[in-house]
Amino acid sequence: MDGRILALLVLGLATVSMIVVSSSASFIDQEAEAIYAIDNEEARGKVVQAFKAVADAERKGGDVSPLVIELNSAIDLVREAESTKDEDLMKKALSRLDEVIEKAPKVGEQGIAAARWRQITSAVALGIEFSIASIAYVYSPQVFWRIWIKFKGKWNVRAIERR
Amino acid sequence: MRDDEVRAIVLIPILVIAAATAYQGFFPKRTGETFSELAILGPNMKLADYPRELRVNENFTLYLYVGNHEGEVAYYAILVKLGNRSSFINETFSMDAPVIAGYKRVMMDNETWIHPMNLSVNTTGVNLRLVFEMWIYSDTANGFSYHGRWNQLWLNVTAPKPP
Numbered sequence: 001m002d003g004r005i006l007a008l009l010v011l012g013l014a015t016v017s018m019i020v021v022s023s024s025a026s027f028i029d030q031e032a033e034a035i036y037a038i039d040n041e042e043a044r045g046k047v048v049q050a051f052k053a054v055a056d057a058e059r060k061g062g063d064v065s066p067l068v069i070e071l072n073s074a075i076d077l078v079r080e081a082e083s084t085k086d087e088d089l090m091k092k093a094l095s096r097l098d099e100v101i102e103k104a105p106k107v108g109e110q111g112i113a114a115a116r117w118r119q120i121t122s123a124v125a126l127g128i129e130f131s132i133a134s135i136a137y138v139y140s141p142q143v144f145w146r147i148w149i150k151f152k153g154k155w156n157v158r159a160i161e162r163r
Numbered sequence: 164m165r166d167d168e169v170r171a172i173v174l175i176p177i178l179v180i181a182a183a184t185a186y187q188g189f190f191p192k193r194t195g196e197t198f199s200e201l202a203i204l205g206p207n208m209k210l211a212d213y214p215r216e217l218r219v220n221e222n223f224t225l226y227l228y229v230g231n232h233e234g235e236v237a238y239y240a241i242l243v244k245l246g247n248r249s250s251f252i253n254e255t256f257s258m259d260a261p262v263i264a265g266y267k268r269v270m271m272d273n274e275t276w277i278h279p280m281n282l283s284v285n286t287t288g289v290n291l292r293l294v295f296e297m298w299i300y301s302d303t304a305n306g307f308s309y310h311g312r313w314n315q316l317w318l319n320v321t322a323p324k325p326p
Contacts, residue, residue: 052302054236064271068269119189130181133177137170137174140170
């Protein structure tokens, strides 16, 4: 068989297998969504929106642990509201999700501010360290020899006779 | 000892401290290998005493253990499926079997979660497989996708006791 045709065949097979694998993966995604989704469409959308907001705030360096606790309690409330068909509980869950969505950007901004402050303090610390290094470069030999003389300056040096 | 040697001895620790300061200040987040943990604990919250023989609709408790080491906040779904000896599952493909329970949780990086699962099986069978699959919310897939982590328990389920 011609080498070129063989290469084309291999390429074709690889493409087909990639299409099959990707389509089966998307089928699996749909299956999971269908089987284990939150029934209330609004709640489902808000949970995902809240999670994305929290993840974004975390990427910006914010401390999202209180938001995660709030989000998990909202998810639990949604499930409880769905199992008991309690409308009031669902409203409470939705308002808690709204709170998370509202708070997350502020937490993200706090993260950015904290990172900026950390960079400023690091830059100042680096400046101080380099100043100390420069001073040490200039004066350290002088200081070292002064100390050396202070401790060992009174020593007597005596030549030892060679055997 | 020459002046340059004195300078080197004094400057090396200062430069090491300066490098550490710069690294901490400007590259604070370090992530090594990222992974998620999934384990099933027995009724005594240990890796032992798993049920093997059950009656139909008999309640039993297991504990779910999930660990997030993905380097970021993650939204997990754990699906409990009931399959049999011929059901197929591996790290790429989830099992095509009915879901009997599901648990969702948003988790911080390096957080672990232990959650009780009150389960029961409503069909008889020998060598049934209770499979626990880990799914994770993916921004790119815009939904949950199978994360390749799974555990299983082999069960023999017999008819309920006559009253």
